[in-house]
Amino acid sequence: MPKVLIVYFSHGGNTRRMAEALAQSVQAAGCEVSLQKVAQTSLDDLKAADGVxxxxxxxxxxxxxxxxxxxxxxxxxxxxxxxxxxPGGAFVSTGGIGGCGELALLSLNAALLIHGMVVQGLRSGGHQGPLAIGGPDERVLEECDRYGRQFAVLVQRLAG
Ligand SMILES: Cc1cc2nc3c(=O)[nH]c(=O)nc-3n(C[C@H](O)[C@H](O)[C@H](O)COP(=O)(O)O)c2cc1C
Structure with a gap:
């Protein structure tokens, strides 16, 4: 089973809740998931993953x-x-509309692209990846579910 590493930083728990929702959906769509705080993640974890x-x-x-x-x-x-x-992808929690959350998504996606990774976009919703204002509400949880499932399909295709 392909392995997906979900790495996050979260001080107040909002981003963590998004990470947990994504982990459930990636797993439900057939990938093994490792959900890790960034402080507990090594470069070997990145190397071992089929998707991040x-x-x-x-x-x-x-x-x-x-x-x-x-x-x-x-x-x-x-x-x-x-x-x-x-394959790679990003998700962000931000403080408010217009708070530059999309720039934070772009900064994460830029890092993935610079490594030559294949970034999963979202056709409907936040195109750069799930973006929550504060904690994930119903809309964002649905988006995390869709994004997680699409990401798992991409990982399975490319790992296959
Ligand atoms: C140092 C600091 C900088 C922040 N900068 C921004 C910002 O530029 N734009 C914004 O919308 N929110 C900003 N926020 C708010 C956080 O993005 C927001 O509270 C987020 O939901 C926190 O996620 P967490 O619960 O996973 O830690 C900032 C918060 C802190 C502590």
């Missing part, structure tokens, strides 16, 4: 610093292209 989802609150229009530090550390995998071709 990154989640962060929006801090000043960007991903939060602990997630950025982890991504900066992943430069060690960049030289040999160890993440190249793997």
């Amino acid at each position: 989802l990154l989640g962060s609150p929006c801090y000043f229009g960007c991903m939060a610093a602990p997630m950025k530090a982890f991504i900066d550390e992943s430069i060690k995998l960049f030289g040999k292209g160890e993440l190249e071709g793997k």
